[in-house]
């Protein structure tokens with residue numbers, strides 16, 4: 001099996017900084033509260049795929065560690081922010097969650113161009129969501145940057161008994177597309193969700209000059225300057241209710 005597709009489950013436990021319990025130090029740090037270090041880069045990632053495959057669930061699991069059993073469909077686009085640290089850099093991720101319904105394509109397509117990473121999701125229990133993949137690839141070809149990193153995700157891995165699309169089918173599809181990674185995940189069980197984003201960001205960073213700010217990146221997708229949350233030329237996102 002190609003190791004490119006092997007995104008291991010994150011290690012359990014860990015996390016949480018060590019607590020220095022010295023009272024003197026505690027009082028001192030309370031007095032001199034340091035502002036958080038600003039992000040080194042800002043990066044946009046877009047999540048696409050057919051209706052109901054779990055795009056919002058993947059985003060919300062990653063950003064808020066929540067899962068909604070009965071969510072309403074996304075209308076247009078929504079986004080969330082999460083800051084991660086990788087390769088010694090602090091990266092502010094702007095994650096765009098798009099509506100899977102075709103009638104929103106004219107809105108969602110406007111968000112492809114600025115994305116440095118694209119997560120294309122299908123549902124391993126729904127044949128039609130896998131059959132739709134070529135249609136989504138056409139959208140990528142038409143609207144996204146050629147340099148965007150691509151990751152195919154077979155979601156709802158917790159529903160193994162209802163599986164219709166085998167892992168091999170997913171792997172085969174991704175292997176036909178240059179540079180596209182593949183993994184299976186479960187937003188419900190929080191399996192491989194962090195890995196989706198961290199792997200994608202790591203791939204993006206690996207192709208970037210990290211020490212010398214690149215003006216092309218600084219002016220568009222990645223910026224050392226504060227930027228408005230919504231690209232000015234785009235319509236504001238339509239918020240979903242849950």
Ligand SMILES: Nc1nc2c(ncn2[C@@H]2O[C@H](COP(=O)(O)OP(=O)(O)OP(=O)(O)O)[C@@H](O)[C@H]2O)c(=O)[nH]1
Nearest residue numbers: 051052053054055056057069073074100156187188
């Ligand atoms: N069992 C299971 N259900 C999931 C998983 N991810 C999402 N769901 C469910 O699938 C349904 C659709 O999830 P959403 O996250 O709203 O899907 P979406 O792709 O954003 O849908 P649209 O906004 O309509 O395009 C919801 O009922 C979720 O609870 C998963 O990993 N496992």
